[in-house]
Amino acid sequence: MNVAIIGTGLIGGSMAIALKEKKLAAKIIGVENNKLHAEEAIKLGLVDEINELDEAISKSDLIILAVPVSDAEKMIISILEKVDKQVVIDAGSTKNAICETANKSENRKRFVATHPMWGTEFSGPKAAVSGAFVGNAVVICDKENSDKDAVELVEKMYRDFGMNLLYMDSISHDVHAAYVSHISHITSFALANTVLEKEKEEGTIFGMASGGFESTVRLAKSNPDMWVPIFQQNRENVLDVLNEHISQLRKFKSCLEKENYQYLTELIQNSNKIKRILK
């Protein structure tokens, strides 16, 4: 099949690599507004050609929307209008907004809402990597609103990528994504700002930074163009989890203020239960 990838950055580019490696696409057509990214996507061999949107859609069997979630929501109706038998998917970190918008389209059933749970803190075509999705989960949302053949094509593609398929409604997805992804990014952004704020006083600390620091702060390199629209679309869930996180941090603060090391030990022992989930 021919595949159009709208947005040839980290996610779109990595999907292009996976599609080629798994021999799922005869031709990959990129759609890319950013001229530098378009050139890079060609030069890196991520896509075979760069087309305008309409041409790319007409020539493709599968259209993958891999742009910031605000752009995806804006584009989904007009893309579905141009679609006949093609399948359209998105790969965004929020699902309810795009599903609600897509539901207004007569061609809704050609759309499958998906969220491959993989990413890095880097962006653009150069950030695309081989083997990106292997062993991670992909969430397919509201699949009863999509045509069966469309869902099957998408399921096969993600299975071929080596992903574990999960199904849920788009509202639940956004609740869960706030817990397991969005809050980690806010924490990391805030931690970077904490240390950068202190660096004004303390210029020498960075020679000391080791793996633990790097691990908790690396997400702070993530692109605001991608993340602000995610936080905007998932505002209520993110606020809910952020409030809980601040109140959990206040417990640590209170233990230290009151020198209650017994309770501090219990808080840490409780957090150790995360071992059940992360190996």
Place this chain on the structure above:
Amino acid sequence: MNVAIIGTGLIGGSMAIALKEKKLAAKIIGVENNKLHAEEAIKLGLVDEINELDEAISKSDLIILAVPVSDAEKMIISILEKVDKQVVIDAGSTKNAICETANKSENRKRFVATHPMWGTEFSGPKAAVSGAFVGNAVVICDKENSDKDAVELVEKMYRDFGMNLLYMDSISHDVHAAYVSHISHITSFALANTVLEKEKEEGTIFGMASGGFESTVRLAKSNPDMWVPIFQQNRENVLDVLNEHISQLRKFKSCLEKENYQYLTELIQNSNKIKRILK
């Protein structure tokens, strides 16, 4: 030389491996109160024998204290009392408390206060790994209070481990360590508790957890026996950074509450400056 390692866990065990690999130690003697750990340390070949503390000290040229910082502080005086020409070092994440205590010893000059800036979220002899310290910083504190030959021996050892040597006074060390290490652990513990709290309502989220989540939460597996004493000894600095971190998180919260996405973008752009420091 013969080396005594008091505490054959993550740090002591990894130092044992490095000492053997770099052919710096003819014999490594473990001192270990935990019987299971003592057996493991022998079985894994980390140490050649397990001795009582006094015997180990008398047979060794270098004594490495790799126990929780509260135990290290308790033991340092009595260890220095038993020392003649031997060199004693510690490897703890806080430096001011042990230095202040050691300063009361007549043998203070045989002690070198060090903090190799490496660790993982695991503990015990089985957590010890080869190549642990390569490319990381080690901080040597208050070196003017140590004999020159003692400092030189320790500098050579850490250089042979592949570490970058930094020097500072023990008070400054503890300030910096709060920024680049201790706060990351509190954030991670609190984030794990946030998600575990929510899991009571939301049992299915863990199939979705991906690299970003794992990265920010992995430190939450860390051992409270090690970390509570660190937070206790570095209480004021950790509280200072924790207060700043909570106020940074409140800025994100306020942006979302007020839907001020321009300021949210600026907050994220500012945090992106961490790229200057982390590659």
